[in-house]
Amino acid sequence: MRKLLFSMGMSVDGFYEGPDREIDWHRVDEELHQHMNEQIRPWGMFLNGRVTHELMAAYWPTADANPEAGPAETEFAGIWRDMPKWVYTSTPVSTEWNTTAKSEVDPAEIRALKAQPGGDICVGGPTLARAFRQHDLIDEYRVYVHPVLLGRGRPLFPELDLSADLRLAESRSFGNGVVLLRYERG
Known part of the structure; x- marks a missing residue:
């Protein structure tokens, strides 16, 4: 059975975007x-x-043509283009680059998707992840903590009247000070 993952970066004080939506x-x-x-x-x-998809679609389809792109960035451009994508939105979006638009999270559809063979599934974006959390669909959380304090911004985990026990499955630090915390449902 495939797992549903939530993978995202955040500041030490818990924000995924700065106060003006910056991620630089x-x-x-x-x-x-x-x-x-x-x-x-x-x-x-x-x-x-939609917001996460549009942010990704604005850069990754042609990122490997950028002469300043490093090897990992160039590789990711191909990974992103080829990976099937579902975009949850109430407004029209481009369905280029292997993209399907969805209007709402259907828990039965997601459970059926998880039961299919194939690689794990990643949900991106805190607002969408909140909807998946409400239906208890997320199996694993991968939080990349960046060594910065923003003071304010958009929190990685918006308020939700739902708690969950998690088990630390992995922690790893990188040379740039980022720390990965990987949690599985308890």
Whole structure:
């Protein structure tokens, strides 16, 4: 059975975006990007909200044509283009690059998707992850803590009247100060 993962970066004080939606504080260097490629390559698909998808679609389809792109960045461009993507949105989005638009999270559809053969499934974006959490669909959390304090911004885990016990499955630090905390449902 495939797992549903939530993987995201955050500041030490718990924000995934700064107060003006900025993410330029993320410390993604070649080592961290290569690690992420190794993690993502075997996945089966991405499930994203519209904002996350549009952010990715604005850069990754042609990132490997950028002469300043490093090897890991170039590799990820191909991974992103080829990976099936579902985008949850109430407004129209482009269905280029192996993308399917969905209007709402259907728990039965997600459970059936998890039961199919293939690589794990990653949900991206805290707002969408909140909807998946409400239906108890997330099996694993991969939080990349970046060595920065933002003071304010958008929290990685929006309020939700639901608690969950988690078990630490892995922790790893990178040369740039980023720490991966990987938790599985308890």
